[in-house]
Amino acid sequence: MSGAASTTAASAGASxxxxxxxxxxxxxxxxxxxxxxxxxxxxxxxVRYRLVVWTGGNVSGRVPGADLFVIKPSGVDYDDLSxxxxxxxxxxxxxxxxxxxxxxxxxxxxxxxxxxxxxMPDVGGVVHTHSAYATAWAARAEPIPCVITGMADEFGxxxxxxxxxxxxxxxxxxxxVQTLSGHRSRAVLMQNHGPFTIGKxxxxxxxxxxxxxxxxxxxxxxxxxxxxxxxxxxxxxxxxQRYQNVYGQRA
Ligand SMILES: O=C(CO)[C@@H](O)[C@@H](O)COP(=O)(O)O
Numbered sequence: 001m002s003g004a005a006s007t008t009a010a011s012a013g014a015s016x017x018x019x020x021x022x023x024x025x026x027x028x029x030x031x032x033x034x035x036x037x038x039x040x041x042x043x044x045x046x047v048r049y050r051l052v053v054w055t056g057g058n059v060s061g062r063v064p065g066a067d068l069f070v071i072k073p074s075g076v077d078y079d080d081l082s083x084x085x086x087x088x089x090x091x092x093x094x095x096x097x098x099x100x101x102x103x104x105x106x107x108x109x110x111x112x113x114x115x116x117x118x119x120m121p122d123v124g125g126v127v128h129t130h131s132a133y134a135t136a137w138a139a140r141a142e143p144i145p146c147v148i149t150g151m152a153d154e155f156g157x158x159x160x161x162x163x164x165x166x167x168x169x170x171x172x173x174x175x176x177v178q179t180l181s182g183h184r185s186r187a188v189l190m191q192n193h194g195p196f197t198i199g200k201x202x203x204x205x206x207x208x209x210x211x212x213x214x215x216x217x218x219x220x221x222x223x224x225x226x227x228x229x230x231x232x233x234x235x236x237x238x239x240x241q242r243y244q245n246v247y248g249q250r251a
Contacts, residue, residue, distance in 0.1 A: 015121070018067045018090035023099065028066060035061045035070045035202070036083035036100075042206050043078050046129060049210045052078075057129035058107040061202030062117055064124070067091045069117050073104040091118045108167055115173020116198060120181070125202035127209045130194040133216035134159075138189035144219050147228035151219075152236040153243030154211045156184030164191040172196070184240065187212040 021028060039061045046052045046059065055078065060071035070086045087101040093114030095102045107113070113126045137144055137159075144159040146152055151159075162179040165171035176196050179188045186208040187197045195212055199205030222228040231239075 014065070016066050018096065021066055021068070023088075023096070028063070031063050031065065032068070032070070032088060033083065035063050036086045036088075038202050039070045039072065039086050040081045040083045042202050043072060043081050045206050045210070046127075047078055049213065051129040051131040051209055051213055053130070057131075058109055058113075058127070059202050059206060060107075060110075060113045060126050062124045063088075068096070069113065071107050071110055071113055073101060074107050076104070089114060109172065111169055112172035112176065112196070115170050116176055116196075119173075119177045120198065122200070123198045123205075125199040125205035127197045127199075127202070127205040128194065129209055129213075131209065131213040131216070133220055134187075134189060134212050135194040136220065137161075137216050138194050139192060141189075141191040143189070144216055145228065145230050146236055147219055147222060147230055148215065149231070149239050150211070151215045152231055152239035153247070154208070155187060155215070156240035156244075157233075157236055159185055159187050159189060159212065159215065162188040162190040162196075165193070167193075 023029065023032065039059050042059045046057050051057060055075050058072050060069050062069045067090055068088060070088055072081055073085055073087055076085065084100040087104060087106040088096045088099045089106060089110060090096060091114055093110045095106055109128050116123055116126050141161050143161050146158050160179050160183060162175035165175045172190060175190055176188055180198060186199055187195055189195055195209060197205045197208035197212060199208055219228060
């Protein structure tokens with residue numbers, strides 16, 4: 001396929017530029033197949049948790065060890081998404097020609113996802129939705145204050161707002177990276193648009209999108225009853241540390 005070297009990037013520690021990859025090398029081919037399957041399947045979670053209407057949201061996942069990611073085609077019904085219809089891109093957001101799905105246009109937000117992968121090397125998944133409550137906060141450009149423990153657990157503080165940005169070029173990506181770099185939150189409310197979430201992989205970014213919407217709804221409801229009480233920083237820190245390091249099952 002593309003590139004001269006037969007690097008099995010998935011098994012290598014460092015990330016290998018797309019042009020140097022042999023996409024048919026077994027390790028890399030398996031890694032791409034896994035990410036294609038995960039990304040296709042995870043769109044069902046957006047529907048299950050009612051984070052999207054029609055085709056208005058997207059999931060992508062980085063291919064471990066390679067300068068590649070997988071994203072959905074633009075405007076295709078979620079019921080019609082399959083691993084083979086996912087689109088493989090390099091980290092400049094260019095579709096890799098000759099690969100399954102490459103005959104279709106990738107998501108309108110491909111440039112934004114690519115910018116995040118280029119500039120946040122630890123990010124392995126990106127999600128965008130227009131989920132109702134989070135988008136309502138985004139419409140007001142108001143950060144969601146940290147007033148419930150579940151939010152401290154998951155996001156380590158308030159959910160920040162990113163700038164207004166035009167769809168289709170780097171602008172959204174720049175806004176996401178600017179806002180989330182050095183921030184504990186894995187979610188940003190892009191002004192007048194909606195939420196973008198990041199994670200260590202695509203599933204983790206979907207989890208952040210689900211938790212964000214629940215948070216946005218609960219804090220909105222709390223505000224109908226009066227002014228919610230902001231959790232002091234030292235408690236937020238303790239909750240975040242416990243949830244991130246102790247909660248759940250340890251390997
Ligand atoms: O936010 C927007 C457009 O406003 C897009 O993310 C959304 O409609 C989904 O587009 P794609 O189907 O991923 O191209």
